[in-house]
Amino acid sequence: MREEAKQNKIAYSILGQRAQPPVIADLMHRALAQPGLLSLAAGFTDNETMPRAMIEEAVVQLGAQENNLEHLQYCSNQGRQGLIEALLHRLNHYQEEASTSVFSADQLMVTNGSQQALYLAMQTLCDAGDIVLVEEPSYFVFLELLRGLGIEAEPVPSLQPDALNAQFERMRKTGRLDRVKAVYLEGYFSNPSAYSLSTSEKASLAEAMQRHDVYVPVIEDAAYRELYFVQPHAVPSIYSLDAFVTLPKLYLGTLTKPFATGLKIGFAACSDADWRGKMLSVKGHQDFGSANFTQAILETVIKSGAYDMHLANIRAHYRQKALCMANILENSDLRQRGWSWSPPEGGLYYWLKGPEDVDTRMEHTLCKTCIDHGVLYVPGDLCKTVSGENNYIRLSFGALPMHKLEEATQRFVSVVSKR
Amino acid sequence: MREEAKQNKIAYSILGQRAQPPVIADLMHRALAQPGLLSLAAGFTDNETMPRAMIEEAVVQLGAQENNLEHLQYCSNQGRQGLIEALLHRLNHYQEEASTSVFSADQLMVTNGSQQALYLAMQTLCDAGDIVLVEEPSYFVFLELLRGLGIEAEPVPSLQPDALNAQFERMRKTGRLDRVKAVYLEGYFSNPSAYSLSTSEKASLAEAMQRHDVYVPVIEDAAYRELYFVQPHAVPSIYSLDAFVTLPKLYLGTLTKPFATGLKIGFAACSDADWRGKMLSVKGHQDFGSANFTQAILETVIKSGAYDMHLANIRAHYRQKALCMANILENSDLRQRGWSWSPPEGGLYYWLKGPEDVDTRMEHTLCKTCIDHGVLYVPGDLCKTVSGENNYIRLSFGALPMHKLEEATQRFVSVVSKR
Numbered sequence: 001m002r003e004e005a006k007q008n009k010i011a012y013s014i015l016g017q018r019a020q021p022p023v024i025a026d027l028m029h030r031a032l033a034q035p036g037l038l039s040l041a042a043g044f045t046d047n048e049t050m051p052r053a054m055i056e057e058a059v060v061q062l063g064a065q066e067n068n069l070e071h072l073q074y075c076s077n078q079g080r081q082g083l084i085e086a087l088l089h090r091l092n093h094y095q096e097e098a099s100t101s102v103f104s105a106d107q108l109m110v111t112n113g114s115q116q117a118l119y120l121a122m123q124t125l126c127d128a129g130d131i132v133l134v135e136e137p138s139y140f141v142f143l144e145l146l147r148g149l150g151i152e153a154e155p156v157p158s159l160q161p162d163a164l165n166a167q168f169e170r171m172r173k174t175g176r177l178d179r180v181k182a183v184y185l186e187g188y189f190s191n192p193s194a195y196s197l198s199t200s201e202k203a204s205l206a207e208a209m210q211r212h213d214v215y216v217p218v219i220e221d222a223a224y225r226e227l228y229f230v231q232p233h234a235v236p237s238i239y240s241l242d243a244f245v246t247l248p249k250l251y252l253g254t255l256t257k258p259f260a261t262g263l264k265i266g267f268a269a270c271s272d273a274d275w276r277g278k279m280l281s282v283k284g285h286q287d288f289g290s291a292n293f294t295q296a297i298l299e300t301v302i303k304s305g306a307y308d309m310h311l312a313n314i315r316a317h318y319r320q321k322a323l324c325m326a327n328i329l330e331n332s333d334l335r336q337r338g339w340s341w342s343p344p345e346g347g348l349y350y351w352l353k354g355p356e357d358v359d360t361r362m363e364h365t366l367c368k369t370c371i372d373h374g375v376l377y378v379p380g381d382l383c384k385t386v387s388g389e390n391n392y393i394r395l396s397f398g399a400l401p402m403h404k405l406e407e408a409t410q411r412f413v414s415v416v417s418k419r
Numbered sequence: 420m421r422e423e424a425k426q427n428k429i430a431y432s433i434l435g436q437r438a439q440p441p442v443i444a445d446l447m448h449r450a451l452a453q454p455g456l457l458s459l460a461a462g463f464t465d466n467e468t469m470p471r472a473m474i475e476e477a478v479v480q481l482g483a484q485e486n487n488l489e490h491l492q493y494c495s496n497q498g499r500q501g502l503i504e505a506l507l508h509r510l511n512h513y514q515e516e517a518s519t520s521v522f523s524a525d526q527l528m529v530t531n532g533s534q535q536a537l538y539l540a541m542q543t544l545c546d547a548g549d550i551v552l553v554e555e556p557s558y559f560v561f562l563e564l565l566r567g568l569g570i571e572a573e574p575v576p577s578l579q580p581d582a583l584n585a586q587f588e589r590m591r592k593t594g595r596l597d598r599v600k601a602v603y604l605e606g607y608f609s610n611p612s613a614y615s616l617s618t619s620e621k622a623s624l625a626e627a628m629q630r631h632d633v634y635v636p637v638i639e640d641a642a643y644r645e646l647y648f649v650q651p652h653a654v655p656s657i658y659s660l661d662a663f664v665t666l667p668k669l670y671l672g673t674l675t676k677p678f679a680t681g682l683k684i685g686f687a688a689c690s691d692a693d694w695r696g697k698m699l700s701v702k703g704h705q706d707f708g709s710a711n712f713t714q715a716i717l718e719t720v721i722k723s724g725a726y727d728m729h730l731a732n733i734r735a736h737y738r739q740k741a742l743c744m745a746n747i748l749e750n751s752d753l754r755q756r757g758w759s760w761s762p763p764e765g766g767l768y769y770w771l772k773g774p775e776d777v778d779t780r781m782e783h784t785l786c787k788t789c790i791d792h793g794v795l796y797v798p799g800d801l802c803k804t805v806s807g808e809n810n811y812i813r814l815s816f817g818a819l820p821m822h823k824l825e826e827a828t829q830r831f832v833s834v835v836s837k838r
Contacts, residue, residue: 008634010667010694011600016543019700042493050488055712059478069469072679073818074461112531112706119705124435145704181430215427248429260491262711275429278438285564286538286705287531292681293474294710399492 014128018150026362034371038408041376043191043348044399045261049317051301051310055260058300071296077284079110079267080295086302087255087267094225094232102240103251107269109280110290114223114252114266118142120279120286121219121250121268126151126181133183135159137351137383137392139191139221142184154180155385159201164208172212183209183218188225188233189347192383192394196233196345199241206243217248217275223266226258226311228346229319239269248272255298258311263294318348321397325350325409332413339416348398351380354391354416361390366415375411433547437569445781453790457827460795462610462767463818464680468736470720470729474679477719490715496703498529498686499714505721506674506686513644513651521659522670526688528699529709533642533671533685537561539698539705540638540669540687545570545600552602554578556770556802556811558610558640561603573599574804578620583627591631602628602637607644607652608766611802611813615652615765618660625662636667636694642685645677645730647765648738658688667691674717677730682713737767740816744769744828751832758835767817770799773810773835780809785834794830 012019062071078084084105092101111117126132128150134143136155146153154176156167171177183205187197209215220238238244239251249271256263270276283289301307326343329350338355360366360379367379380392395412397405431438481490497503503524511520530536545551547569553562555574565572573595575586590596602624606616625637639657657663658670668690675682689695702708720726745762748769757774779785779798786798799811814831816824 008665010544010636010691012694012697013542013544013546013549013600015546015701016694016697019543019697021696021700021703044492047488047492050491052482052485052488052491055491056478056482059475063471063475066471069466069471070681072469072471072474072681073463073466074680074683112709115704115706123432124438125429125432127432127434130432141704141707148701148704181432217429246427260712261493262489262491262715264493264706264708264710264712272429275431275435277440278431278435281438281440282434282567284440285534285560285567287534287683288560289683290531291683291710291713293679293683294712296681 015149018148020147034374037371037374037376038400038404038411039376040395040397040400040408040412041378042399043396045257045259046314046317046321046401047399048401049310049314050260051306054301054306054310055263055297057306058297058304061300062296071292073292075110075289075292075295077289078280079108079290080292080299083110083295083299083302084108086299090302091269094237103269106273107271107276109268109270109276109283110295111266111268111283112287112290113256113264114221114254114268115141116283116286117250117252117266117268117279118219118221119145120282121182121217122146122149122151123282124275124278125217129179130181131176131179133180134385135185135190136386137192137380138184138385139186140378140382142221143383143385152179153385156183156205159197159205161204161208164204165211168208168212168214177212177214180214180216182216184221185218185238186221186223187235187237188222189227189344191224191347192349192378192380193351194342194344194347194349197235199235202235202238202241203243206238206241206247209247215247217250217272218244219250219252221252223252223254223257224347225253227315227318227348229315229322230345233346239271248275255302258314259298259301259307263297265290265294265298318397321402321405322350324402324405325395325397328406328409328413333417334413337417348396350395350397352393352395354393356391358391360393370412370415373411373415375408375415377412434568437567439566453793456790456793456795457819457823457830458795459814459816459819459827459831460797461818462815464676464678465733465736465740465820466818467820468729468733469679470725473720473725473729474682474716476725477716477723480719481715490711492711494708494711494714496708497699498527498709499711499718502529502714502718502721503527505718509721510688513656522688525692526690526695528687528689528695528702529714530685530687530702531706531709532675532683533640533673533687534560535702535705536669536671536685536687536698537638537640538564539701540601540636541565541568541570542701543694543697544636548598549600550595550598552599553804554604554609555805556611556799557603557804558605559797559801561640562802562804571598572804575602575624578616578624580623580627583623584630587627587631587633596631596633599633599635601635603640604637604657605640605642606654606656607641608646608763610643610766611768611797611799612770613761613763613766613768616654618654621654621657621660622662625657625660625666628666634666636669636691637663638669638671640671642671642673642676643766644672646734646737646767648734648741649764652765658690667694674721677733678717678720678726682716684709684713684717737816740821740824741769743821743825744814744816747825747828747832752836753832756836767815769814769816771812771814773812775810777810779812789831789834792830792834794827794834796831
């Protein structure tokens, strides 16, 4: 008899044994537990600009086709045909540099937020012990996802040719290069750093991969691409850069992050038909298709132009909020105290680097003092694979309305200034 | 260098290598590819009874709280608080035999259909090579899910005490009993057989498990429990049967199968806090929470009573449709030709057993002839783990409106009669 059975305990799988409560759940729990706490942590959309009326109109419009209520029925596993067409038009519209349409309908799939596409990609590519190359810092929920699957995240500190060659050489010598199964990039207004990759950074990566025979899929997470403030980041995605032609590619995005996160619809475009089939197979087991109703709403608002109107509004709005946060940060003494940051040109985040002796981690003084003073941030160590770098902070200006954002940033600045 | 890299092929994970296109996708594809084909295959909800107006009203009602549009924002990972409360009330209302409320809020989680809960359960419990005990026949998407994860499905042909003891004894001798990590049951109007388990069948299982020290979680999939025609199946769930008190339990259901599948909201109640935490952890990686918007709609219609009104309507409607199919089947010569079936008292399916020499499989004559004559069914071998039993068919009366259901059943009967 197994040991667990003797003790009347559940015998978990390896994955089950590895499972830990997600950090984000803990942060959300804290935010909810303390009344009056203002969260600069959550990467939520803006409460004030929620497209309530657009969604209602879409629902009514869909329901008006009395004889065809298929939007209330199951969807096919790969996603709603009409939404895929609308999405395709948007995607190809972006690739202004390309002479032809780089995305095609049979490459697309609709997912439960872009998060599910990340999970499916990792499940189909990596076994426990494999390595995924990530930027430093990187999206912390993705880093958690990797840990949950037993996959190692290896940081790529620089996307310059010499640095990449040196890193790949080093990894080959220690046998680590053969264990690399994928590369994960955030090309546009990264979470958490707000940094966008340049064409030459992307190209250098592709060239180094090919020089070192690292023929593995490259995943570009473009969740924040549409959330620019003034103009799009004028760098093509990996999908339309010549340097990536021979590499398998997965391009991820979300339709609801810049619209209403409560509808939770993401998508992926995959350059490799076989790999896409495998991801869809696993999705078939996980849910056999995302909710048709929310997909139909998005199809309707995209086709009517309402979606783009909303994006235009929200861009101006987020720009204002980023400026509001910038003013408070710049008018504080944080820079004199050794803090530094770059103003974002899109996305939802400020990424602050503190002096070496600051420890921003959750169980340390600064974080606790901030919570005591009614403000929550994301400790930067969650976004890092290099341990020991515990002096970073992510601040989000996404969710809070302007006056609360001001108040929250003031609270943050006053705690950090007093330190 | 790896072999795959040399050939410029993607090196998949073990799970990725195992991934096959889902059978259900193939069936859906056929249904869409042939105009005029009537599908008795899909387990869809009814097109005619879609609760369009209820959904619209709920959306408008939710939007009326201008200052609180949180239903358009991300939801917490475990699910929407208000929906969980509404659900809890429904669940405990069912357990009429129990003197106390058997379900509690901290046991519940909301998922992307009950399918996701099944996937999370299997991920956290089973490694490849482990065994899950299933009824025979069983839900074919679950059997596919198991294959996708490399888990073996072992049929339990009988839930009688002697048969169970003999089977467990046999499994112990061959070392298979120690590999059993979970038991999967469909207690109510099973997919595909429409069979509901008796109290003594459930209790016999629990007793046999305890006698043989098979201390593993029991999963009861109650997806069709609410879809009775005249009265509920008067057998408690595993959650409130004394025989299961010491065993870990997972009770699954869906809120959208009997309402509008396009909204795709399922749930699970888990008796083991540690296990639930692990499933939520994995859900955190897969999507960090189901769509808040569709959860809010369901909360609204449940609390207003609209949901129960819809259920009352749809029960009467499905009963009519089941009777329509019954009439055509009983008035045919199928019984004389050696076919047999029991009239369902709930659910969406007829489960037909053909003569031994009939082969109902997808690539064989009967199935192809049916498709040629414009009707599609689910071949029963998909629902079976015992190979060689290829003379079963699942017919669904769920989706088609009455006149088309009649036409489709006539087509089916005429092909089978001519055979």
